[in-house]
Structures are given as C-alpha cells and as structure tokens.
Amino acid sequence: MFETVLVANRGEIAVRVIRTLRAMGIRSVAVFSDADADARHVREADTAVRIGPAAASESYLSVPRLLAAAERTGARAVHPGYGFLAENAAFARACTDAGLAFIGPPASAIELMGDKIRAKETVRKAGVPVVPGSSGSGLNDAELAAAAREIGMPVLLKPSAGGGGKGMRLVRDEALLADEIAAARREARGSFGDDTLLVERWIDSPRHIEIQVMADGHGQVVHLGERECSLQRRHQKIIEEAPSPLLDAATREAMGAAAVQAARSCGYTGAGTVEFIVPGHDPSAYYFMEMNTRLQVEHPVTELVTGLDLVEWQVRVAAGEHLAYGQQDIRLTGHAVEARICAETARAAGDRVDFLPSAGTVRALHEPAGEGVRVDSGLNAGTEVGTSYDPMLAKVIAHGPDRATALRRLRGALAGTAVLGLDTNTGFLRRLLDHPDVVSGALDTGLVDRAAASLVPTGVPDEVYATAALLRHSALQPEGLRNAPATGWTDPFSAGSGWRLGGEPAWTAHHLRVPGHDPVAVRVRGTAAAAEVRIGDGEAVPARLLPSGPATDGPATDGPSAGGPDGAPVRLRLEWNGVTHTFLAPSGGAGQWLGRDGDGWQVQDHDPVAAALSGAAGAHGMDALTAPMPGTVTVVKAAVGDEVVAGQSLLVVEAMKMEHVISAPHAGTVAQLDVTPGSTVAMDQVLAVVDPHEEPREEEAAR
Numbered sequence: 096m097f098e099t100v101l102v103a104n105r106g107e108i109a110v111r112v113i114r115t116l117r118a119m120g121i122r123s124v125a126v127f128s129d130a131d132a133d134a135r136h137v138r139e140a141d142t143a144v145r146i147g148p149a150a151a152s153e154s155y156l157s158v159p160r161l162l163a164a165a166e167r168t169g170a171r172a173v174h175p176g177y178g179f180l181a182e183n184a185a186f187a188r189a190c191t192d193a194g195l196a197f198i199g200p201p202a203s204a205i206e207l208m209g210d211k212i213r214a215k216e217t218v219r220k221a222g223v224p225v226v227p228g229s230s231g232s233g234l235n236d237a238e239l240a241a242a243a244r245e246i247g248m249p250v251l252l253k254p255s256a257g258g259g260g261k262g263m264r265l266v267r268d269e270a271l272l273a274d275e276i277a278a279a280r281r282e283a284r285g286s287f288g289d290d291t292l293l294v295e296r297w298i299d300s301p302r303h304i305e306i307q308v309m310a311d312g313h314g315q316v317v318h319l320g321e322r323e324c325s326l327q328r329r330h331q332k333i334i335e336e337a338p339s340p341l342l343d344a345a346t347r348e349a350m351g352a353a354a355v356q357a358a359r360s361c362g363y364t365g366a367g368t369v370e371f372i373v374p375g376h377d378p379s380a381y382y383f384m385e386m387n388t389r390l391q392v393e394h395p396v397t398e399l400v401t402g403l404d405l406v407e408w409q410v411r412v413a414a415g416e417h418l419a420y421g422q423q424d425i426r427l428t429g430h431a432v433e434a435r436i437c438a439e440t441a442r443a444a445g446d447r448v449d450f451l452p453s454a455g456t457v458r459a460l461h462e463p464a465g466e467g468v469r470v471d472s473g474l475n476a477g478t479e480v481g482t483s484y485d486p487m488l489a490k491v492i493a494h495g496p497d498r499a500t501a502l503r504r505l506r507g508a509l510a511g512t513a514v515l516g517l518d519t520n521t522g523f524l525r526r527l528l529d530h531p532d533v534v535s536g537a538l539d540t541g542l543v544d545r546a547a548a549s550l551v552p553t554g555v556p557d558e559v560y561a562t563a564a565l566l567r568h569s570a571l572q573p574e575g576l577r578n579a580p581a582t583g584w585t586d587p588f589s590a591g592s593g594w595r596l597g598g599e600p601a602w603t604a605h606h607l608r609v610p611g612h613d614p615v616a617v618r619v620r621g622t623a624a625a626a627e628v629r630i631g632d633g634e635a636v637p638a639r640l641l642p643s644g645p646a647t648d649g650p651a652t653d654g655p656s657a658g659g660p661d662g663a664p665v666r667l668r669l670e671w672n673g674v675t676h677t678f679l680a681p682s683g684g685a686g687q688w689l690g691r692d693g694d695g696w697q698v699q700d701h702d703p704v705a706a707a708l709s710g711a712a713g714a715h716g717m718d719a720l721t722a723p724m725p726g727t728v729t730v731v732k733a734a735v736g737d738e739v740v741a742g743q744s745l746l747v748v749e750a751m752k753m754e755h756v757i758s759a760p761h762a763g764t765v766a767q768l769d770v771t772p773g774s775t776v777a778m779d780q781v782l783a784v785v786d787p788h789e790e791p792r793e794e795e796a797a798r
Contacts, residue, residue, distance in 0.1 A: 096414050097121055097172045097196065101165045102140070103186075104176030105155060106473035107489055108390075109136035112174050115406040124168045126161060128154035130483055135475045142168050149483050155179045158186050162193050172196035172413060174406075178485060181389040182209055182257065198413040200388050204361040208386040211255045212293050214361075218383050221360040223353045226372055226382040228295035240272045242294050249297040252276060254283035254290070260330030261286040265297060274744075281729070281747075282754055298372055300539040303327065304339050304381070305370040306354035307397045309408055310363045311418045318351035319401050320427045322393055324370075325538040326527065328450060333524065333543065335393035336432040337400045340498060340536030346378050357386055366390050366409050375539050392435065392490070395471060399431035399494040430498040432505045434528070436472075438486040440518040440724065441551045442611060448547040451724040452486050452750040455517030458688060459664035459681035461646050463508035467494045467501070470508075476662020480517055482725050482750040488514065498536070502528055513646075513664055513679040513690035522694035526550040555609045555696060557630045558671045560617050562678055563686035563698035564605040565640050565669070569623035571603070602629070608701035628671075641668040646679055664690065718766075720757050720783045722776040726750030731772055737765045739785060746770070746782055763787040 100116055101124040102109045109125060113136060116123045125140030130149035137143045144164040147154035154160065156179055165173060173190050175181040181199065184206040190197040199205070208214045215225045229242040243250045248269055254262040262283035264275040280290035303324045310316040323339035324332045338347070354369035368387040374380050394405050408418070438453040457478040462470045472489035480488065491512060493505035509525040527533060530546055602618040618629040627635040646666045664679040667689070679690040689696050730747035733739060739759040746757040767784035770776060 097170075097410070099124060099168060099170045100172045100174055100198070100410070101126065101161070101168065101170035101195075102136070102174050102176065103155070103161050104174075104179055104181070105131055105134065105136055105484065107471050107487070108176040108178075108392075108473075110139055110473050111471050112176060112406055113139050115404055115410070118404075119407060119410065121410070124164065124170050126155070126164050128483075130479070130481060133475075134478065135473050138475070144168060149481070151179065151483065158189050161186075162189060162195070165193070165195055170195070172198055172410070174198040174409070175389065177389050177392060182387070184209060196413045198365070198409050200361075200363050200365050200367060204363045205388045207361045208363075208367075208388050209256060211253060211385050214386060215383065217360050218357045218386075221356045223357050223360075223383045224381065226295045226298070226384060229293045233291060234293075236273065236276050239276055239292055239294055243272055244269065246294065246296050249299075251295045251297045252279040252292050253295060254279065254287055255293050256283065256289035256291060257287035260327070260332075262292075263330040265330075278747075278754065278756075285729075285749070298374055298382075300375045300541065301325075302339075302341060302373045302375050302378075302538060303332070303370065303384075303540055304342070304350070304373050305368045305387075305391070306351055307391070307394070307405075308354050308358045308363070308367050308369060309405070309412070309418060310358055310365065310367070311412045312364050312415060313417050315418050315421070316355045316358050316363070317418065317420065317422045317425060318354050319397050319403065319425055321347060321350060322368075322391075322396055323538065324393065325540050326533070326543055327540050328543045328547070330540075332393065333435050333437075333520070334432065334527065334533075335396055336430065336498070336501070337396040338427055338430070340538070341373070341375070341378050343378075346381075349379075350381055353381075353383070357383060361386070363388070365412050366394070366405050392487070393433050395469060395490065395492045396431035396433050399469070399492065400427045400429055401425060402428070429494055429496050430501040431492060431494040432498075432501045432528075433490050433492040434505060434509060434521075434524045435487050436489040436491060436512065436514065436524075437520050438480050438488055438517055439520045440611070441520065441523055441547075442723070443548060443551050443553060446548050447544075448551050449723065449755070450520070451755060452482055452726065453518040454480055454482050454725050454750075456480070457514055457662075458516035458684065459513065459679065460515070460662055461511065461513040461664050461679055461690075462489070463491060463511040465504070465508065467504045468492070468508045469494070474514065482727075488519065499534075502534065510692045512693055513695065515664060515679065515681055515684075515688040515690050515695055518695065518697075522552075522692060523547075523550055525693045552694070555612055555615075557633070557636075558669055558676045559609070559678075559689055559691075559696050559698065560607055560615055560630050561628045561636070561638050561671055562640070562667060562669045562676070562689060563607055564617035564619050564628060565623045565626060565638065566667075566680075566686035567605050567700075568603060568619045568626070569640065606701040606703055608699045609696050610699070614701040614703065636672045638669065638671050641670055641675065643667045645682075718760070718763075718784050718786060719781050720745065720760070720785065722748055722778055722780045722782055723755055723757075724748065724750050725778050726755075726776060728770045728772055728774040728776060728782070729754070731768070731770065733765050733768065733783070735765050735768050739763060739765060745785075748776065748782075757782060759785050761785065761787045 099122040113123045123140045125143040126146045146160040180186040184202040187197045187202040249267040252264040264279045266275045284290040307319040322337045324335045326334035357369045370384045371381040439450045440453045442449045460476045469492040495501035605617045608614040620627045623640045628638045646664045667678045669676045726748045729749045733745045741761045743759045744756045763785040766786040
C-alpha cells in the first residue's frame with residue numbers, strides 16, 4: 096500500500112479524497128494555484144505544494160508541475176479526482192513513466208473510451224447497444240451537417256474528447272446547424288483542447304441512467320447498480336439518485352451486464368461509469384452513450400446504498416489488491432439522492448431561465464447535518480469563488496430507507512444550507528425536488544428546462560426588505576438605546592427613531608436594492624424592537640427584530656446581530672405582521688446578505704440620485720448590452736457602424752467553461768463596442784450599445 100498520495104485536483108473532490116486517505120492512514124499531498132492558496136483542500140492535506148498561477152493551464156493542467164510536486168514530497172501515487180487531467184491519457188502515461196501509480200484506469204483504456212467514436216465501435220462489437228449516429232472521426236463541418244441530415248432532426252452534437260455536458264448542442268432546426276457546430280467546436284476546444292465532434296440521434300423524453308463499475312487488475316469486474324441522472328440543465332447533471340425509480344430488477348441486471356462487458360472490452364481497471372440513454376416509455380431499449388474513465392461527481396449516492404467507499408477501492412486496486420467482493424455480494428440498501436451546489440445566478444427571461452456563473456467571497460457558511468445527511472464540500476468561510484474554475488462548490492446528499500424519505504431529508508438539508516456572499520442554486524434545487532414529477536419519479540432530461548421558470552421566484556419577499564431595513568434602522572440608534580431595559584429611559588433626541596416633539600414619529604426611509612430587481616424604498620417608524628414598516632407604496636405593517644443568536648445550537652442573545660463562531664452565520668428572527676421569519680446572515684453584516692430555505696439575497700443600499708446620474712447603461716437604457724456575468728469575451732462578431740437585426744449574436748462571454756451569447760435587443764446600428772476578444776469583464780459592465788432603427792423601435796414600444 097502507498098505511504099503518500101498526491102491529489103491532483105482542487106475543491107470538494109480533493110477534500111473528499113483526502114478524507115479517505117486519512118482514514119486509510121495514507122499521507123496526503125495537495126496542490127494549489129495562487130487562487131487557492133487558502134483553500135480548504137490545502138488546509139486539510141498533510142502537505143501542500145504551490146504549482147502555479149490561477150490559470151488552470153499553468154497549474155492544475157500542468158503535467159510537469161504536478162510530477163515535480165510528487166517528486167518533491169515523496170508521493171508514490173497520484174489521484175486525479177475528476178475534471179482537469181482525470182481523463183487525460185497522456186497524464187496517466189506520464190505518471191507511469193515517472194514511476195508513479197496512477198489511481199485510475201490504464202492510459203490505453205482512457206484513450207479508447209475518451210474517443211467517443213472509437214468507444215461506440217468497441218462496445219458495439221462487444222454486443223452493447225449504441226445510439227445511432229456518425230461513425231468515423233475528423234468530420235469537417237459540412238460532413239457533420241450532412242450526417243445530421245441523414246440521421247434526421249433533432250440531433251445532438253457532442254465533443255469526441257470529453258464529457259460533462261460541455262460543448263453539447265441539441266439542434267432541432269436544420270437551418271441552425273452551421274452556427275451550432277461552430278459553437279460546439281469552440282466549447283470543445285476550450286474545454287478539452289480538441290474540437291472533434293460527433294453527431295447522434297436525439298431521443299425525445301430520454302432518461303440518463305448510468306452503471307457504476309469496479310474492476311481490479313486480476314480480471315474481476317463487477318457493477319454496483321445504477322444511478323438516475325435525468326435531472327439536467329445544459330446537459331449537465333444537477334440531481335442524481337440511486338437506484339433509479341424507472342428500472343426493475345431484470346433491466347438492472349441486463350444493463351449491469353452490458354456495463355461489465357463495456358469495461359472488459361477496453362481492459363478497464365478501477366472505478367468507472369458506463370452511461371446509457373434510455374427511452375422513458377421503454378426502459379428495456381437502452382443505448383450506450385459513453386464511458387467515464389474516472390470517479391463520478393455523483394459517486395456518493397452509490398456509496399450510501401452499497402456501503403462501499405469507492406475512493407478506498409480505487410486506491411486498493413491501484414496498489415494491486417484484489418476486489419474483496421463479487422457480483423453476488425453487492426446489495427443495494429435504501430435510497431440516496433444528491434444535489435450539486437453551484438455558484439450560479441438564476442435570471443428569469445420570459446418563459447425561460449438563464450443560469451449564469453456567480454462569483455464572490457463566502458462571507459458566512461452553514462452546511463447541514465442530521466440523520467442520513469452527508470456533505471462533500473470544498474468551502475470555508477472566506478473562500479474566494481472566482482470564474483477560473485468549475486462553478487460546483489459542494490454536494491449535499493441524503494440517504495433513507497426509501498425514496499420518499501431520502502427526498503424529504505434532502506429538501507430539509509438544502510433548506511438548512513447557506514452560502515452567503517455569492518449567488519447559488521440551492522433554493523432552486525430545493526424547489527425542484529418538490530416538483531410533482533420529481534416526487535413521482537416521472538423524470539426525463541428535459542424536465543428541468545420545462546419546469547425552471549416556475550422554480551425561480553419572480554420577486555423578493557417583503558420580509559427580506561423589512562429585515563434589512565430594520566437592521567439598518569437599528570444601526571442608527573445608539574448602543575444605549577438598543578440595549579436599554581424595557582423599563583429604562585434613553586434621551587429620545589439621540590435616537591434614530593423618528594421621534595419628534597408633539598407629533599407622530601417621522602418615517603425614516605431606507606432605499607434598498609437586490610441585484611436583478613428594481614430598487615425599493617422601505618420606510619420605518621419606531622425602533623427595531625417595535626416598528627411599523629412600509630414596503631414601497633404598501634400598507635404599514637407592524638414588525639420587530641427578536642432576540643437572535645449564532646446559527647449553531649445555543650441560547651439566543653439580546654443583540655440583533657450576535658456573531659457566530661468561525662464564519663458561521665447569525666440567526667436573525669423577524670416578527671412580521673404576527674408571523675416570525677428566520678434568516679441567516681453574516682456576523683456584523685447589517686443585512687447585506689440574508690439567507691432562508693436555501694435562497695440568498697444581497698441587499699444593497701441604493702442612492703436614487705446617484706443611480707439616475709451614473710453609468711452608460713442607465714444613459715442608454717435598453718440600447719445597452721451589458722455583461723450578464725463576470726467572465727471573458729471570447730468572440731466579437733460585430734464592429735461599430737454595423738447594421739444588425741433583432742436577436743443577432745454580437746458577442747460571446749465565457750465564464751467557468753460556460754458560454755453566453757449576447758444578442759442585439761432590436762434592429763439598429765452598433766454605436767459603441769467597448770471590448771475585444773480576451774477582454775475581462777465584470778457583471779453588468781457595458782459591452783456594446785445598439786442605436787435602434789426608428790420604425791422597429793416604435794413597433795416594439797407598441798407591443
């Protein structure tokens with residue numbers, strides 16, 4: 096067995112691997128870029144080595160630097176986690192050539208299964224059914240388009256060199272093939288360094304079901320049951336569960352046998368996943384899609400229903416050990432469901448929702464616990480979340496004796512999760528898990544897109560504004576007033592309470608704004624402990640802040656913002672029109688961030704006068720195109736003076752390996768263009784301005 100293992104990754108998977116290494120008595124070595132110098136995986140490892148600047152190409156993707164780190168620390172094996180170099184055959188081969196054990200399959204298996212075209216042909220020869228699609232490799236754009244027309248619309252464009260949904264494009268309209276092929280190539284090249292594409296028939300209402308396999312170096316291969324991964328967005332999984340609510344025992348056995356055959360066909364060892372597309376109306380008609388030659392993000396649900404630690408068995412197999420169990424020993428007990436917490440901002444756009452990368456500093460963190468609940472996380476309070484890496488921050492997993500219990504526990508765990516300081520998808524996931532089709536198990540890969548608009552709140556609850564305003568109002572009052580006993584006396588002229596001689600107390604206005612929503616004036620009369628509050632033009636509502644305390648268990652305190660330990664949030668309580676609401680907030684944050692039931696709101700102070708005078712976006716109004724997220728401009732398709740039509744794509748902004756197309760809001764002339772390819776932009780930064788043609792603008796106003 097190895098004495099020291101280098102973990103060639105970051106974030107929650109690095110923390111996860113380090114946890115098992117510690118349990119096995121193996122010394123762990125973390126690597127980190129400049130952006131991750133104070134990251135949780137660095138703190139938890141026995142040793143940590145700096146390997147370069149924030150750019151992944153110069154740190155986590157640098158094979159020479161990773162090998163040098165292993166040599167410096169005496170590591171004899173490398174665990175690649177997932178993402179980065181986990182499915183890079185050249186890295187696996189370089190580790191072997193350097194005398195290191197690669198904790199994963201042999202380079203030949205990675206190479207074979209990493210080429211989706213060769214992989215399909217290999218498993219087809221082994222008797223595994225495959226999705227109809229293009230054969231051969233290196234098809235140019237015209238050949239891809241011709242293959243798509245031959246298969247028949249709709250089709251799915253897929254990068255041959257990688258997975259994770261990156262570069263995948265569903266095309267229903269033949270007229271859009273050229274643009275979609277170009278976009279898929281860009282994403283594939285950016286994510287995998289290879290823009291080779293294949294095209295497959297799209298199966299409507301499909302279900303995505305995968306089989307976990309484990310193989311040792313002595314010829315034994317077993318499967319550990321299936322995972323249902325149909326809840327996806329942009330072809331990326333967000334909720335996974337084991338076992339699938341669709342499969343019966345006979346189909347599970349048949350798909351498991353097919354997965355074992357696929358693994359044997361490429362000489363596989365270690366943990367791997369064989370992914371199938373399954374028509375929801377006929378689960379017996381399953382098709383091989385691809386094999387992921389690494390540990391999967393969703394592996395915890397398999398661990399919870401089988402009782403096996405997959406990372407431990409990866410390490411043991413890499414050390415040459417035999418599997419200690421056969422197929423007859425595998426039992427699935429209970430049900431497990433996982434939710435991926437990502438740094439994302441959800442913005443409603445008509446009947447669709449755009450999910451855009453978010454960034455910021457984790458100002459307060461509360462991760463759930465309790466019976467059947469597990470959290471795999473790479474977060475600490477103070478963690479800086481940028482746009483250089485994948486947006487996934489953590490995973491919350493729940494296990495129960497049955498599916499209904501697991502779903503209920505996971506909804507409760509997400510409600511108790513708070514990552515304050517940036518936007519996340521936690522509240523969205525909690526509402527998704529309560530959707531009737533999810534509860535009933537009537538899943539397919541299009542469900543999230545169909546349901547998304549109903550799962551994103553259209554406004555900010557009044558009690559959020561009330562809590563933020565009362566916290567600000569409390570700060571206007573001197574310490575003596577806030578802490579005075581109910582029977583005591585404090586000079587009313589020194590209080591920011593609106594008290595005045597011989598009349599009704601005056602209203603104090605707090606102008607607030609939550610990004611993505613219109614500013615609101617919140618008027619408070621009285622003190623934070625006994626007030627009336629008006630939200631905008633609404634009626635006055637009785638409200639008060641109640642004694643609050645840290646989010647950890649313990650007695651309440653008298654202050655409205657008593658601090659929590661080690662970055663734990665404060666628990667705030669608001670009595671609003673006779674109903675008590677509980678929020679989590681950073682200690683001393685004066686209500687800048689408030690969290691509840693997985694949702695979070697950044698409540699900013701708003702100066703109406705300054706807002707009216709500032710910013711080109713305000714001056715140009717709907718003519719301005721602004722950055723929907725912090726990121727990098729990768730494509731510019733227009734120039735100043737160009738005539739454009741409504742909906743024409745002008746720019747592409749990329750962040751966290753996700754592309755967002757910026758389109759003309761109306762027909763007109765490009766009057767301003769402030770960026771070039773490679774420009775780094777901030778959220779809401781003005782990118783371009785399109786002056787409208789008069790006639791279309793009048794028609795638009797009339798509509």
